Amino acid sequence: MVILILKRLGIGLVTVLAVSLIIFLGTKILPGDAAQIRLGQEATEANVAAFRARLGLDKSYPEQYVYWLADFVRGDMGTSLASDVPITKLIAERYENTVVVASLTAIIGVPISLALGILAAMFPGTLYDRVLTLISVSLVAAPEFFTATLLVLLFVFALNVGNAVVVGSIEGKGIVELILHFALPITTLCFVIASQLIRMSRAAVLNVMSSPYIEMAILKGVPRKRIILRHALLNAIGPIVNVVALNLAYLVTGVIVVEVYFGYPGLATLIVQGVQTRDYILIQGLGMIFCLTYVVLMLIADIAAFVSNPRLRHPK
């Protein structure tokens, strides 16, 4: 199993490297380079050349790539072209914001969705199952801004609780306070991930439920509750963890509509900024951060799946 995990780590590393190469090359084929963008149209040739040398842009591409990657590993992602602020600092603030909202969403949304999905699998074909399936399918279809609008209309205007715009510091707040503070964006995000989680966990459990060993458990007179909780869930962990990890990765890359709608400074709005100002040093950095987050989450999911597999845990 250790070898398998190391293999996955290796694959993750290769993925990150490949993505870094694509990101690097991608910014190279864009017209204009960093020096030009930073100094603007009026700058003299000499000024631009000097600035280029300072950024290391006069070196060959392979050299530039190695320096850039080495800097990244050291935690230095360069300086923003738009504002002279170190990219690391820019991203760190927003990353924290996004992670706070993503984790709060996960803490509330994941257990509820899984419980709902598994419950539906326990009573397939019942009214509860059918209503839940209907809701989760229509949630997939509903765009995020629609859900958000509905929630704002309901809570802020009709019930007069919560606030529609959540600027403000998260410092010094307890988890309950945080949840209240972020109630609307979190609820919107919960709805967004819930539909997929519900459907996938239901499908994973139902799939296991059709296997011969579950039929055997039924024929042994094992109660339905125990069949699900002891016999089926253990075997469904692998696929479920995978879906959860994918959804978390989705949350961390930032949900643009929610950030824009609620005026919340997260990573997604940072990308928009980067694109608007043609600050591709910033975009490079964000790309790498997203990729890393994704790879780490997937790695965790894989390890969880390995650990839940008795054949790997207890070899012959």
Next chain:
Amino acid sequence: MARQQDEVVFETRDLKINALRDDGTELPIVKGVDFKVRRGEVVALIGESGSGKTTISLSSLGYCKPGLKFAGGEALLLGNNVTEMSTEDLRPYRGEKVAYLAQSAAATFNPSLRINEQVTEAPILHGTKTREEANAKALELYHALELPDPENIGDRFPHQVSGGQLQRLMAAMALCGEPDLLVLDEPTTALDVTTQIEVLKAFKQVIKEEGAAAIYVTHDLSVVAQIADHIVVLYNGEVKEAGPVDTIIHSSKHPYTQRLMAAIKPLPEAGQGEETKDANAKSPALEVRGIDAGYGKGSDGEPAAMILRDVSVSIDRGKTVGIIGESGCGKSTLARVFAGLLPPVRGDIFLDGDKMNGDLGSRPRQQLQKIQFVYQMADTALNPRQRIRDILGRPLEFYLGLTGKKKEQRLKQLLDMVELPYAFAGRYPHELSGGQKQRVNLARALAAEPEVVLCDEVTSALDTIVGANVIELLKSLRAETGVSFVFISHDLSTVASFADEIVVLYAGRVAEQGLTDKVLSAPNHPYTKLLMSSVPEARVGWLEETIGTKESSAGIGGGVTMTDTGCPFFNRCPLAIPGTCDVTSPPKRMPSEKHVIECHREISELT
């Protein structure tokens, strides 16, 4: 509870079960069946696949597979009609009064739970035993079923024991709650003959000791003769004939029963082998010499697990070579070497007398074309998303470059050869039965116009009658096409009825090889003898006689272990010579031309 004899434990009265079809109509599957099971009695339900055996036996648990429903009549378990109870009402019966043993233990054990938890689950849940009592009962059963390391085997996970052991552990699971009725659904069909004897013996003893009653579902009359008291013959959801085992086996009246009797494979005896005419005595179609092969990478370039040692086999043009041996002997490994899927570390492979690369990847297309593989699991070998037309069309294009009309014409011929209607070309694999899928599989191999077709356990997953039809088809194909076959099976009777030559493999070495007649008659290698004497005969009392003999008491129950020195059969051999057999490799003895026995004993001692 009063366990008096003659008490009827289970009874069906005009039982009817229907299948629900997609369009909402119902199709009768079981059409009014009556039979009784008394305490201490084993009733066998026999019939070919689709005759409703499993469906009827499951009714005793008040259970219908998804898509089926009870449509009338009664199934009385200890006097209670279980067809009308809800799942909740049935729980106290299931696992407690009546227990079920399924065909495949590997699929029936939950892979994520330890064995002991699953064995003791029912009585603990039903509150009839405390955890300690249940564990004690389980331990007693592990001993009774002669499982290795009974104290600790329950702590293992299902994948950590062998197939035969898991099958016996399933019996322990069923018996732990001390049920009144046992339902056994083909519990030995997937096992080697030697393991089958062992499991049958354990079942029989335990049923007697526990004073239970049993329903035994099978299509194999030879097995029924060993274990049942009464036989109910089913066909198409109806009882055709019923009576005591003696009467049915020895003087059945009904034509259908007689057909079942005829489908019993003849015992492997000399004089059965099909001697096909020598077409042209050129070089053999496929030959391997001095092959060593194994899996994994060890040190110094040797495989980590060496399986085959010094194996030489030659397959003449138009002939069939049967490869036989218990599970884990290396039969499939040898087939993989033939096919080039596993390059050997030593030894040579010849095709038509020309030396050939051991690795599939570096063989030219025209060599690939000449050797085709047919797998055991027709299901997994056919792409479910392709129509039969595309499955067969690919090799026609790839190897023969056929397109358009020519391709379609050849496709028609191929389907014709395997006796399938041309209309099947438009179907998907899941729209075919098991036997039909295996025919498509064969047709695909033949599409490449090969010289040698490797068949690995092609009939093992099919029931007797369908399997016999596939063998007939293979025979006629051999006559029609002149193709050579390598036929791998753990079933000696099937191989004996079909092969010109037999190779008996044990622990990766050739124990004996030669013409079918020679291999099946004395002198014999002790392992061949064990295999031959383990094939059940369709007569009452055979099991007891066989268990008593010296060969089986030594050989049954042992598993195949690979050894580096001496004869691998040493620990199971009744003729073993300690000090010789376990230290030096046995010499090759040749009682007649082309007949080889590897054994330290003289030929005269092996008769």
